[in-house]
């Protein structure tokens with residue numbers, strides 16, 4: 001090996017996962033932190049779990065909630081309009097009779 005060009009190599013570097021498990025590997029970093037590992041990744045566990053580090057799911061759900069609210073407001077308006085029409089029609093029929 002050429003001298004003074006290689007980084008320091010740690011034979012017993014440790015990878016720590018957010019789930020709690022640790023792994024020993026060789027690395028130029030003494031300690032590595034990861035969010036997922038083969039112990040907790042849904043692909044390996046077979047369990048469905050949403051990994052939401054950027055709050056994307058939460059954001060989507062709030063957006064979806066707003067949309068639903070809008071739709072229901074529209075529906076309420078339409079219902080009121082329909083009721084008014086019905087009443088007017090009934091009054092007209094009464095007047096005719």
Ligand SMILES: [Zn+2]
Nearest residue numbers: 017019037040
């Ligand atoms: Zn893990």
